[in-house]
Amino acid sequence: MTRKHKPLPLLQDVVIEAVAAEGKSLFHVDEHVVFIPFCVPGDVVDVQITRKKHNYMEGVVVQFKAYSDVRAVPTCQHFGVCGGCKWQNLPYEAQLAAKQQQVVDQLTRIGKVELPLVSPILGSVKVLGYRNKLEFGCANKRWYTAEELAALPPRTEDGAGHLNDSAIGFHITGAFDKIYPIEKCWLMDDLQNRIRNEIYRYAVAEQLSFYDIKAQHGLLRSLMMRNSNTGEFMLLVQFHYDAPDDAERAEKLLEHVAQAFPEISSLLYVDNQKGNDTFSDLDLITFRGTDFIYETMEDLKFKVGPKSFYQTNTEQAFHLYDVARRFAALTGSELVYDLYTGTGTIANFIARKAQKVIGIEYVPEAIEDAKVNSAINHIDNTLFYAGDMKNILTDDFIAEHGRPDVIITDPPRAGMHADVVKVILNAAPQRIVYVSCNPATQARDLQLLDAQYRVVQVQPVDMFPHTPHVENVVLLEKK
Numbered sequence: 153m154t155r156k157h158k159p160l161p162l163l164q165d166v167v168i169e170a171v172a173a174e175g176k177s178l179f180h181v182d183e184h185v186v187f188i189p190f191c192v193p194g195d196v197v198d199v200q201i202t203r204k205k206h207n208y209m210e211g212v213v214v215q216f217k218a219y220s221d222v223r224a225v226p227t228c229q230h231f232g233v234c235g236g237c238k239w240q241n242l243p244y245e246a247q248l249a250a251k252q253q254q255v256v257d258q259l260t261r262i263g264k265v266e267l268p269l270v271s272p273i274l275g276s277v278k279v280l281g282y283r284n285k286l287e288f289g290c291a292n293k294r295w296y297t298a299e300e301l302a303a304l305p306p307r308t309e310d311g312a313g314h315l316n317d318s319a320i321g322f323h324i325t326g327a328f329d330k331i332y333p334i335e336k337c338w339l340m341d342d343l344q345n346r347i348r349n350e351i352y353r354y355a356v357a358e359q360l361s362f363y364d365i366k367a368q369h370g371l372l373r374s375l376m377m378r379n380s381n382t383g384e385f386m387l388l389v390q391f392h393y394d395a396p397d398d399a400e401r402a403e404k405l406l407e408h409v410a411q412a413f414p415e416i417s418s419l420l421y422v423d424n425q426k427g428n429d430t431f432s433d434l435d436l437i438t439f440r441g442t443d444f445i446y447e448t449m450e451d452l453k454f455k456v457g458p459k460s461f462y463q464t465n466t467e468q469a470f471h472l473y474d475v476a477r478r479f480a481a482l483t484g485s486e487l488v489y490d491l492y493t494g495t496g497t498i499a500n501f502i503a504r505k506a507q508k509v510i511g512i513e514y515v516p517e518a519i520e521d522a523k524v525n526s527a528i529n530h531i532d533n534t535l536f537y538a539g540d541m542k543n544i545l546t547d548d549f550i551a552e553h554g555r556p557d558v559i560i561t562d563p564p565r566a567g568m569h570a571d572v573v574k575v576i577l578n579a580a581p582q583r584i585v586y587v588s589c590n591p592a593t594q595a596r597d598l599q600l601l602d603a604q605y606r607v608v609q610v611q612p613v614d615m616f617p618h619t620p621h622v623e624n625v626v627l628l629e630k631k
Contacts, residue, residue: 160201165217168195171250175238175620184209190232192242194220222246227280228338233297234322236339237618248273248614251622255591255612259624263595265602273612273622274475277467282617283339284379284447285464288348289429290372291331292362294319318362320352320375329365343385344377347413351375351389354408360401361394369394371401374429376458378418381466384445386418388458390431393423403439410440417441420458432459432515449473452500452529459517461494465615472587472613472623473501476560479585479609479627482506486557489579491545491572496522496536498560498587503531510553511536512544542571550579560585567593573600580604584628589615591624598626606631 163181168191172178177191186209188199196218203210226232226240239247252273259267276282294317296304321334333352336345355362355372363370371391378386387409391402402421410419419440422431436443436458444457449470456462463469476498480488482505490499493511495518503509503526511534513519519538526534535553537544550556559581561568567590568576576584584605588594591612598607605628613623 160204162214163199163201163211166197166199168193168197168220171242171246173254173620181209183207186211188213189238190241192220192223192246194222229336230332230334233295233324234332234334235325236322236337238620239618244275244279244617247617248275251614251620252612254620254622255610255624258591259595259598259607259610259626261595262592263598263602265598265607267607268609270610270612273614274468274471276465276614276617277471278465279617280338281341282465282468284381284462284466286337286340286344286377288320288334288375288377289323289331290318290320290362290370290374291329292318292364292370293330294321295324295327295330295332316356318352318356320348320372340377341379341385343379343413343415347377347387347409347416348375350412351405351409354405358401358405360405363392368392368427371395371398372405373424378445378456378458380445380447380456382446382448384417385413385415386420386445386458387416388420388422388431388436390422390424390429392425399423406439418443418445418458432517449497449501452525454495454497454500454525455521455528456495457517457521459515460521461515461518462497463615468613468615469497472615472625473498475611475613475625476562476585476587477502477505479611479625480505480558480560480583482558487554488558488560489545489556489581491541491559491561491568492563493522493536494518494562496525496534498562499534499536500525500529500531502560503534506558507533508554509534510556512541513538514540542569542575545572545575547575547578550575555579556581558583558585560587562587563593565590565593567597570600573597577601577604580630582630586626586628588624588626589621591622594624594626598628601628604631605629 168177169179176187188211197213198215199211200214201209201211224243231240319331319333321332361370363373373390373392376388420436422436444455447454486506488506488509490511493499493513499509499511516538519536522536608629609627611625615623
């Protein structure tokens, strides 16, 4: 006998109280807190509860009764569907206030360490067109909103109708095999919109197949675009060759793109036969131009390849690294370890104010870029090593290279491995500058460092307007 579930309630005329984590907002009902997307404080809405737990619920808006006075008009036509910019309906100053509070809350509740006054968040130089990298999926199944589905002609019994379900755009959360088609994304230079839309037009006209992630076939798989403050543009097209003439058809597409968009200085492609879209382990082919572009920061030039990590908000990256350099308080005599160095951006950015900088990074290609970046900037006081941080940064490594005066660490969202924290504590630098893209895991790591270090300064930096993500820089000094 199956157990019947009580229908979840429809809550009417509720008032949104505050901004919550992950781009959601919240209100309270009885003993529950309710989380919903795409609202701002002050909105009056009817909410259908979709999930109920012991002390919280989740829901979706079924009707807006009144809009908040603080609500902003979203710029993007895809807002509320694509899921990328969850806060375009929230004024930018309110976004910054929410991110500031997020940092304070997470460092306080998770870190449980003594904190100084958190400095006011540094807002982004640009709030639109700020990204230098975007990735788009290609699929033979597109996502339809309820309104779009209702407007479609019915399918016939033989399956006809909906003649073109292909799409180039963003993955929809919860629908891994479907792509929502994007006509205009405001996060990057408009050239990426023109390129993407022309590739889609050409592919449909020439009857190129789009990738089916379940069946793992279809020629057109994904696009990755990068641009730089030097005016260069990179496009990487991932194909999946199935038929004998697929390589020829792919090259005809690339030739069309090269002719239509001479602004592309780096046009690359790859035949990816793997079960996922990652290409870090694949050999990429340069169809036209170079296999890299350059970014500049102050008087430095950085080589950025398709596999390179580089902060995706170029202008704001300078302000982030400037905070890190200021916190390091270098005088020219210090040995600095730069952990998770990526392409050596921070290492090279601070090198002229240090005696020596040693960078460590997991991705070998990034380390090769870091060495090149030192060479092209005539920096000769850096050393770079590739490998797993916890395996390289050992007591023997420190004995060989010297005990650091300053450690700068910029780990991925997961934070630092506990073994890395132990080695940092054993290295006992005078100062640690911790750059984080996830204040929650940063707070956890600060708790591990608290036995020997105190937090002296905290500076949040907004790198991603209209999203709930925030970077945070913390300076720790030896107790």
